[in-house]
Amino acid sequence: MGLGRAFRRDRNRPGLVTVEATLTACDVRVDLGGQAVLRGVGLTAGPGEIVAVIGENGAGKSTLLRCLAGLEIPADGRVLVLGEPPADTAGFWREVALAGDEPAWYPGLSVREHLEMVATLHGGGRMDTGTALAAFDLDRRADLHPLTLSTGQRQRVSLAATLVRPSRLLLLDEPERGLDAAFRDRLADLLREYATRGGAVVMATHDLALAEACGARLVRLEAAR
Amino acid sequence: MRRWQDRYTTLFGVAMALAVLGRPIASVLENLVHPADPRQVGAGLALVTVAYAGYLAVVRAAGPVVLGAADASWRLLSPLSRRTVLGGTARTLLVISILGGLVLGTTLVAVLGAPDLLPLRLAAALVIGLGAGLGGMAMGVLGQAFPTWDAWLQALIALTVAVAVLMAVSGPGPGRVAAALPAGVVGAVACCTAAVAAFLVRRAWTALDRVPARAILAASARSGRVAQATVTLDPGALTWSVEDNHWRGRALRSRRWPVPGAWALAWQEARRAGRRPVRLAVLAGAAALPALAVTAGLSQVAVALTAMGTLAAAVSVTSGARRDGDNPALLRALAVGPRTALAVRALPPALFGACWLGAALAGLSVSGALGTGTWWPLLGPACGPVLAVAALRMARRRPIDRSMPVIDTPGGAIPTGPLLWGLTGVDLALPGCAPALLALAVRPADPLPFLVAQTLTGLALLGGYVALSAGGSRRRPTRNGRAPAAGSSSPNRRP
Numbered sequence: 001m002g003l004g005r006a007f008r009r010d011r012n013r014p015g016l017v018t019v020e021a022t023l024t025a026c027d028v029r030v031d032l033g034g035q036a037v038l039r040g041v042g043l044t045a046g047p048g049e050i051v052a053v054i055g056e057n058g059a060g061k062s063t064l065l066r067c068l069a070g071l072e073i074p075a076d077g078r079v080l081v082l083g084e085p086p087a088d089t090a091g092f093w094r095e096v097a098l099a100g101d102e103p104a105w106y107p108g109l110s111v112r113e114h115l116e117m118v119a120t121l122h123g124g125g126r127m128d129t130g131t132a133l134a135a136f137d138l139d140r141r142a143d144l145h146p147l148t149l150s151t152g153q154r155q156r157v158s159l160a161a162t163l164v165r166p167s168r169l170l171l172l173d174e175p176e177r178g179l180d181a182a183f184r185d186r187l188a189d190l191l192r193e194y195a196t197r198g199g200a201v202v203m204a205t206h207d208l209a210l211a212e213a214c215g216a217r218l219v220r221l222e223a224a225r
Numbered sequence: 226m227r228r229w230q231d232r233y234t235t236l237f238g239v240a241m242a243l244a245v246l247g248r249p250i251a252s253v254l255e256n257l258v259h260p261a262d263p264r265q266v267g268a269g270l271a272l273v274t275v276a277y278a279g280y281l282a283v284v285r286a287a288g289p290v291v292l293g294a295a296d297a298s299w300r301l302l303s304p305l306s307r308r309t310v311l312g313g314t315a316r317t318l319l320v321i322s323i324l325g326g327l328v329l330g331t332t333l334v335a336v337l338g339a340p341d342l343l344p345l346r347l348a349a350a351l352v353i354g355l356g357a358g359l360g361g362m363a364m365g366v367l368g369q370a371f372p373t374w375d376a377w378l379q380a381l382i383a384l385t386v387a388v389a390v391l392m393a394v395s396g397p398g399p400g401r402v403a404a405a406l407p408a409g410v411v412g413a414v415a416c417c418t419a420a421v422a423a424f425l426v427r428r429a430w431t432a433l434d435r436v437p438a439r440a441i442l443a444a445s446a447r448s449g450r451v452a453q454a455t456v457t458l459d460p461g462a463l464t465w466s467v468e469d470n471h472w473r474g475r476a477l478r479s480r481r482w483p484v485p486g487a488w489a490l491a492w493q494e495a496r497r498a499g500r501r502p503v504r505l506a507v508l509a510g511a512a513a514l515p516a517l518a519v520t521a522g523l524s525q526v527a528v529a530l531t532a533m534g535t536l537a538a539a540v541s542v543t544s545g546a547r548r549d550g551d552n553p554a555l556l557r558a559l560a561v562g563p564r565t566a567l568a569v570r571a572l573p574p575a576l577f578g579a580c581w582l583g584a585a586l587a588g589l590s591v592s593g594a595l596g597t598g599t600w601w602p603l604l605g606p607a608c609g610p611v612l613a614v615a616a617l618r619m620a621r622r623r624p625i626d627r628s629m630p631v632i633d634t635p636g637g638a639i640p641t642g643p644l645l646w647g648l649t650g651v652d653l654a655l656p657g658c659a660p661a662l663l664a665l666a667v668r669p670a671d672p673l674p675f676l677v678a679q680t681l682t683g684l685a686l687l688g689g690y691v692a693l694s695a696g697g698s699r700r701r702p703t704r705n706g707r708a709p710a711a712g713s714s715s716p717n718r719r720p
Contacts, residue, residue: 090562103554107468107544108497112479120482120489121559143479145472161558 020083021046022169022200023068028077030063037063041077043202043219047168050191050201052211055221061204062100064221065173068202069098081169094122097167099158099175105146111157112142115164122165126197129164135190136160137183152178163190170194172203176210188213250331261338267392267400268520269336273329274389275514277357280325281382284365285375288444290314290436297445307434311441315433322362323355330354336521342408349408349415356418363422363429369440370432390510393517465551468544471501487561487569494542494573508538512581516588527594531585535608536654539578539616546570550621568691571613575687578612579605595665600672604661607676610683611657614690619650621694657686 023045030038038060045051053061066072067079070086079086082095105114115132119125125132133139136156141149146157155178162170170191176184184207191201191214205211211218261269290311292301300310308315334350361381368375392399447470477500482489498505511534518527549556549566556566583605590601629642655662660682664675 088557090560090565093557093560098554098557101554103558104548104552106493106497106548106555107472108477108500109493110477110479113477113482113496116479116482117489117493118558121486121561123486143476145475145477147469147473148475161555165558165560 021080022049022082023202024078024080025064025068026078028064028067028074028079030060030067030072031075032063038067038074038221041221043068045169045200045202047198047200048195050195050214050216051203051219052214052216053202053204053219053221054206054208054211056223059221059223061221062173065098065100065171065202065204069096069171095167096169096171097162097165098171098173099162100171100173102154102158103161107145109145110143111138111146111149114146114157115160118161118165124166125164126166127164132160132164135186137186150178152180152183155179156183159187163194168199170199170201170203172201172205174205175203176205176207184210185213261336261400261404262522263397263401263404264520265400265522266336266338266404267395267397268517269522270400270403271389271392271517272514272521272523273332273336274385274392276332277329277361278382278385278389280329280358281361281365281378281385284362285368285378285382286447287365288369288441288447289318289362289365290369290433290441291444291447292441293445297442301438301441307436311433311436315430318362318366319359322358324358325362326355326358327351328354329357337404345408346411349411352415353418356415356422360418360422360425363425366429366436367425367432369444370436386510393513465547487565490545490559490561490566490569491572493545494570497544498542498573498577504541508541508581509584511537512584513588515585516592516594519589519592519594524594527589531582531589534585535578535582535612536615536619536650538581539574539612540619540650542573542577543570543616543620546617547620564691567617567694571610571617571687571691574616575609575613578616579607579609581605582608582612596668598668598670598672600676603672603676604664604679607679608658608661608683610680610687611654614657614683614686615650615654617690618653622646622649653686653690657682 021044023043025041025043028038028041028043029036041060041064043051043053043064053064055061063072067074068081068086070079070081070088070092081092084092086092086096106117109117112129112133115125115129119129127135130139133142136159138153138156138160141153146154149157155175159172159175162172175187179187188210191203195201195214201214201216203211203216208218292310292314296310301307303310330351330353333354334347337346337350339346364374364378364381368378480496482492484492511530514534515527515531518524518530546567556563583602586595586604587602589595590599595601625646626642627640629640629645632639632641658679660675660678664672664679669675
C-alpha cells in the first residue's frame with residue numbers, strides 16, 4: 001500500500017516542488033521552576049524520517065516532546081507541526097499520535113476492544129486489529145483487561161493503540177520502556193514501516209540500538225545550564 | 226498498660242452515650258406497646274432484611290480479618306501464633322458485630338412492635354439481632370479461611386435478598402403473621418439464633434489460626450486503601466481501586482463496536498454496565514426501596530432514597546468521563562473533541578438516571594404516596610438531561626481541596642473543601658429539577674406544563690453545560706494560539 005508524502009508547490013517558483021517538513025522547532029526555550037530545561041533547541045522532521053532524541057536524564061527530552069505535542073508552552077522559540085502551532089485539539093490529535101506515560105485504561109474493556117475503539121473513532125485503522133494484535137504479540141492476551149498484563153505487555157498495548165490508528169506524526173517518549181530485547185527489534189521494523197508509508201517519527205530514547213535499528217537520525221540534547 | 230486516664234475516658238464516653246441516647250431509646254420503647262400495622266410491618270421487615278444483606282456484603286468485601294500496614298508487613302509473616310497476631314482484630318470485629326446486632330435487634334422490635342410482654346419481646350429481638358450480627362461476622366471470617374464457607378456466605382446473601390424481595394411483594398400477609406407471633410415462638414426463634422451464632426463464633430475462633438496470610442494481606446491492602454482515601458479525603462481514588470481490582474485478572478468476551486465514531490464512547494458505558502450484571506440487578510432492585518420505605522411509614526427515608534438512588538444510577542455509568550478527567554491520554558489517542566465526547570457521554574447517565582427515577586416514581590405512585598395520576602413516572606425521562614449534567618459534574622470533579630478555609634459557626638466548624646466537593650453536581654441537580662420538585666409538591670391535575678418545563682430546563686442546562694465546560698481541561702494555550710485545521714488528509718490513513 002503506497003502512501004504519498006506531503007508536497008507543496010512554491011508559489012514564487014512554479015516549477016519547483018518541495019517536501020514540506022512535518023515538524024519544525026526553532027530556538028525553543030522552556031523554563032520550569034525558574035530553571036532552564038531547554039535552551040535554543042531546534043529540530044526538524046520530514047515525512048518518512050525517524051528522529052531519535054537522545055541525552056542524559058534531565059536533558060529535557062520529554063519536555064521537548066511535550067512542546068511538540070502542544071502540551072507545554074515554550075517560553076521562547078517557535079514550534080510548527082504540519083505547518084501550524086501545535087494545540088491540544090481533536091483536529092491536531094487526528095494527525096499526531098503520542099505515546100508517553102501509560103494511559104488510564106477504560107474499565108470493562110479488553111485489549112482488543114481498546115484497539116478497536118481507537119480504530120473505530122478514527123474511521124478505520126492503519127492496520128486490522130487482528131494484525132496489530134499479532135504484530136505486537138498480544139493475540140493471546142486480546143480478551144484480557146490491560147491491567148491484567150505485565151508492564152511490558154501494557155507498553156505494547158499502548159504502542160499498538162498509537163500505531164493502529166492513522167496519523168502523520170508519531171511522538172514516542174521512551175518507547176523501549178519495559179520491552180524485552182526481541183520485541184525492540186520488531187518495534188524498529190514497525191517504526192521503519194510507518195516511516196516508509198510517509199509518516200514522521202520523533203522519539204526520545206535511551207536505547208541507541210533501537211535508534212540504530214530504526215535508521216533514525218540522532219539529535220543529542222545537552223542539559224541546559 | 227491502661228492508665229487511669231484511659232479508664233476515665235471510656236467511662237465518660239459510656240456515660241455521655243447513655244445521656245444522649247437514653248431519652249430516644251426510652252421514647253422508642255414507649256411506642257412499642259401498641260400493635261403495629263401489618264402492612265408497615267411487612268415493608269419494614271423487607272427493609273431490615275435488605276439492610277442485613279448489605280451488612281453481610283460489607284463484611285465479605287472488607288475481609289473481614291484485616292491488619293494495619295506494620296502488622297501485615299512484620300508480625301503476620303513471623304513465627305508468632307496467628308491467633309496472637311489477630312487477637313486485636315478479632316476483638317474489633319466482635320465489637321462491630323455486637324453494635325451492628327444491637328442496631329438490628331432494636332430496629333426489629335421497632336418494626337414488629339410489642340403488643341404484650343414487652344421485656345421478653347425486646348430481649349428476644351436483641352438476641353436475634355446479636356445472633357445475626359455475630360453469626361454473619363463469623364461466617365465472614367470462616368469464608369476468608371475456607372472457600373466452602375465463602376460460598377455459603379454468598380448463598381446466605383442471595384437468600385437474604387430473595388427473602389426481602391418476597392416480603393416486599395407479598396403485601397401485608399407476612400407482616401400480619403410476624404406481628405401476631407406469640408411471645409413464646411419469638412423466644413424460641415431467639416434461642417435457635419443464639420445457638421447457631423454460638424456455633425459459628427466458636428468455629429470462627431478456631432479457624433482464626435488458619436486464615437491464609439495471602440487472604441489477610443489482600444484484605445489489609447484493601448482496608449489500607451480505604452483508610453488512605455479517608456485520610457487524604459479522596460474518595461475517587463478508592464472507587465478506582467475497587468473498579469480496577471474488579472477487572473484485573475478477568476477474561477472478557479471481546480465484541481466489535483456496533484456503533485460508528487464517537488458513539489462508541491457511550492456504548493463503552495453500556496458494555497461495562499452489562500458486564501456487571503449483579504450490580505445492575507441490585508441497582509434495578511433498589512428502585513423499589515422508596516416505595517417500600519413509604520409503605521413502612523418512613524416518608525423522609527423514601528425521599529432520601531429516591532434522591533440518592535437516582536444520582537447513584539446516573540453516576541454509575543460515567544466511568545469514561547472520570548477516566549478522561551483524570552488522564553486524558555486515551556482521549557487524545559481517540560482524537561475526539563472534548564465537547565463531542567462530553568455530549569456523547571451524557572447519554573448513558575441521562576438514560577440510567579431517567580429509568581431509575583421513572584421506576585422509583587412508578588413504585589411510589591402504586592404505593593399511593595403520590596396521590597392520583599398515572600403520569601408520575603414521566604418525570605423520570607423529563608429529568609434525564611439534568612441528571613446527566615449532575616452525574617458528569619460529579620464524575621469530573623477534582624479531589625477535595627483541603628486548602629479551602631474552615632468556617633467557624635456556632636454549630637461547629639465547617640470545612641468548605643469537603644462541603645464544596647460534596648455539593649458538586651447536586652448544586653445543578655436541585656435547581657435543574659425545580660419543575661419536577663414543584664410538581665411533586667403541588668400534585669397538579671394537569672401535569673403537561675410541568676413535564677414540558679422540566680424537559681426544556683434539562684435540555685437547556687445540558688446544552689449550556691456541554692458548551693461551557695468541554696474546553697477547559699484539555700485545551701492549553703500555545704504561544705501563537707492557532708490550532709491546525711481538522712480533517713486534513715493523512716497519508717497513513719487506511720484506504
